[in-house]
Amino acid sequence: MKDVSYKRHLAKTITWRIVGTTDTILLSWIITGDPMLGLKIGFVEVITKMILYFFHERIWFKINLSKNGRILESRKRHFAKTITWRGLGTLDTMIISWIITGNPFTGLKIGFAELITKMILYYIHERVWYRMDYGLKERHN
Known part of the structure; x- marks a missing residue:
């Protein structure tokens, strides 16, 4: 498994929150018809979601999903993370x-409404971060 730093998890938390909050604001605005309600919902979520996301990352880092001694393939793991986070x-x-x-x-x-949009966005976010070395001491493929 990768040696992951808190710095990486914090950076992933921040980048995902930017994407996620933007999606929430837009969806809330469209559904309520009120841009101020969209902004209120989005801004409250910034706090709750960053905390929840950080702990979600830490828990998934500690989970060893191996099959016959082999670590679960990254796409399957990212899909499972997508489902639990969503x-x-x-x-x-x-x-x-x-x-x-x-x-x-x-x-x-x-x-x-978020079930669909956020799952797609989260999966893409996971794939982008999987390809980045930021915060890794070494990469294990």
């Missing part, structure tokens, strides 16, 4: 959207 992230978005709008159905609409 579940956690969607739940967070739904709760925040519900609290801010006062409407649980709006929270559900925003959360379900």
Whole structure:
């Protein structure tokens, strides 16, 4: 497994949050029709999602998914990370959207819209970071 530093996880956290928050703001604005609600939801998420994402990265770094002594192939691992992160992230978005709008159905609409957009964006983000050496002491392929 790669020797990964906290610096790498922090950088991934920040870059993903920029992508994710932009997506949340746009989806929230489209669904509610109110750009200010989109901004409010997006800005609250910056805090909650960065914390959740950092711990998600740390947990996945410690998980050893090996089969017969071989580390799970990177695409399968990235897909599994995508699924677990999206579940956690969607739940967070739904709760925040519900609290801010006062409407649980709006929270559900925003959360379900994110299921598709965020999974695609997250998978691409994982693939880009997989190709980067930033924060790695050495690369193991």
